[in-house]
Amino acid sequence: MPIYEKLMGNPFVDAGVCGICEWLGRNVQPEQITPADLEQVVDDIAPMMQTDAGWKNLHGVFPNSVLTNAAYRKQDQVELLKKECQGYLNTIVELEHTGDCMGCGRRSTNTWLSRTNIPLTGSGKLRNFYPTFAEGAGYCSACAFAIQLSPLAFVATGGKFLTLHSNSWKALRSWSRVCIDDIRQQQLRQQIIGSYNPGYANPRNGLFYMARTMSQFQEMRTDENITMQVYCFTNYNQGPELEIYYMPAPVFKFLRIVYQSEFKTAWQEIVRSGYLVNWAKVKSEEDYKNRTNRVYENLLRDISILGYFLNRRIRKPRGNWELLSLYLKEIKTMEQTRLEKIKQVGDFIAECIQESGSDRRLVRLERAKSYEACRNVLLYIIRERIKQGAPTPLFSLDDYVEYLFPESEDFTATPWRETRDLLLFRVYEQLHNWLQERGFVEFDEDNASDSNDESFTEQTEED
Ligand SMILES: [Zn+2]
Structure with a gap:
């Protein structure tokens, strides 16, 4: 059994897996990902995904994390992130048939996480956010790892983030490709700003902008019924928010035909x-x-x-x-x-x-x-x-x-x-x-x- 597969069902896990695949290469599929690949992605991304490099918008995704909490500022945050990811990597197992992980439902939970690592989850002190008063939300290492890399596939919008969930893997890949292409450009220019930001503070206009951009890709030339469920969220300490936009399949199909x-x-x-x-x-x-x-x-x-x-x-x-x-x-x-x-x-x-x-x-x-x-x-x-x-x-x-x-x-x-x-x-x-x-x-x-x-x-x- 592989570590990941297509459309595992949790929007943050799917965003992370998509981002990882797209970073590894255009044709890389989740089923092919090995622990060595994951290690490589961390080595590539960790130096970029931190404030010193310019990736400034993580406070709205992982507040209090090793990357954003002022207490860690004096330490080497790249190393801290690598260490944290390595911790997950050391305990990753292959997919099973069932499990209690909130990300995949296919592996056993082995880590209890709060909103520091999982957007829109409760904080550690308030146990009533979690099932059976647990100390956090239960995830397996593979899902927890994927979520740490999900900002690769987020679109920044006026202090918040858009992330796509869809019934179509091709659509998720196209969305992530737009984001990753931008991050690669940032890397080339040596001007890191963080998750892709096309400058739309209005999230609905941002969603249509993404639909238009995705329509340019060859694999979107399809009759397939693709629904787009877009989460607009922020995980800020002061007031996390979530709004969901739903683009019905006929609307996205019409837009794809029109833009092509x-x-x-x-x-x-x-x-x-x-x-x-x-x-x-x-x-x-x-x-x-x-x-x-x-x-x-x-x-x-x-x-x-x-x-x-x-x-x-x-x-x-x-x-x-x-x-x-x-x-x-x-x-x-x-x-x-x-x-x-x-x-x-x-x-x-x-x-x-x-x-x-x-x-x-x-x-x-x-x-x-x-x-x-x-x-x-x-x-x-x-x-x-x-x-x-x-x-x-x-x-x-x-x-x-x-x-x-x-x-x-x-x-x-x-x-x-x-x-x-x-x-x-x-x-x-x-x-x-x-x-x-x-x-x-x-x-x-x-x-x-x-x-x-x-x-x-x-x-x-x-x-
Ligand atoms: Zn899982």
């Missing part, structure tokens, strides 16, 4: 529209990267982001119908037939508006604030199309009931608004240039802010 395709640029535009900022004052990414992003927030909370695909101010879509369809199919599980029907009706409406030479109907559709108003606009368009001698009806009764305004079990879901926005998107896509030529776009596209304040306020007012 030609949709990338359009998607970035949609994401930018989710920041509530005054773009006129923005000089660099630093001015907005930590602001709340509504697109990200909504994706994490399963709220529709359809409104952000529309730039209502300049009557222009963000992205194209294919990108919008991808979002609706992957994340909102909308059926292809419904999408096709709405697209066709949108095309007919665009034709009708263009032939009428006026944007009157479009204005009415844009301003429709109720199901009734929306239906009325469509009724006018039907009449106008008959006048124009259109060969086919705008839609059949079946299309209307099944695809345009399907009954919704959840009354508050108000699908008419979704349908209206989809129709508007298609009309804008077909007619934006024509609307501009005709002077039906009031704002100068180059000067117009691309923030999406209008659609956002409209939604909050109505809902």
Whole structure:
């Protein structure tokens, strides 16, 4: 039996094992790790993972440890860390079938640890944190060792840390690779700063940044359903904290497809529209990267982001119908037939508006604030199309009931608004240039802010 294996189940152990594997080499798998490998990792990492070298953010992970407690400052902290790790190494055994270790459940506990060595565990004095009033949390040496190296796979975020747990080993490896690549760079530059810090004090934006970066790796080009559970924590003496963000598999899959395709640029535009900022004052990414992003927030909370695909101010879509369809199919599980029907009706409406030479109907559709108003606009368009001698009806009764305004079990879901926005998107896509030529776009596209304040306020007012 090996010492470690993939996905052992404890987020800190998995982070540590991933970090160790990635440090040893891109293709190294947990099952191959030997005690000699672990010794090598300690020899490599210990000189870096200490305050004197520049790794300053360990107080939030291992408070009071040999690396962070002022009492050890006068001693050789690298040696102390090596000694501590050696202590674990001397007693590491291979995985068994069962055991009472809180990290793996596959080996017997042989060390009792507190929050000094295991983030978010109780302190030694308060025994009521531990099962059966034990003197600490019970771990086996192999898991305890792995956790000491877990900061290799943490992302620093505004004084806290993000660590990934996932059902996919490939995802964990990709996350750690991003972190380890940075640490190797720090080592090369001889400028150690500690756990990878991409500068996101807003942890949710940091999570999406990581998802984007991970999507670049070849092994993320997969249909696999990968969920991302990200722990945002600090283990500070004064107030440890924990928040958990959950990125559902369809959202991460959508992001991977988008970031690996030609949709990338359009998607970035949609994401930018989710920041509530005054773009006129923005000089660099630093001015907005930590602001709340509504697109990200909504994706994490399963709220529709359809409104952000529309730039209502300049009557222009963000992205194209294919990108919008991808979002609706992957994340909102909308059926292809419904999408096709709405697209066709949108095309007919665009034709009708263009032939009428006026944007009157479009204005009415844009301003429709109720199901009734929306239906009325469509009724006018039907009449106008008959006048124009259109060969086919705008839609059949079946299309209307099944695809345009399907009954919704959840009354508050108000699908008419979704349908209206989809129709508007298609009309804008077909007619934006024509609307501009005709002077039906009031704002100068180059000067117009691309923030999406209008659609956002409209939604909050109505809902
Ligand atoms: Zn264990």
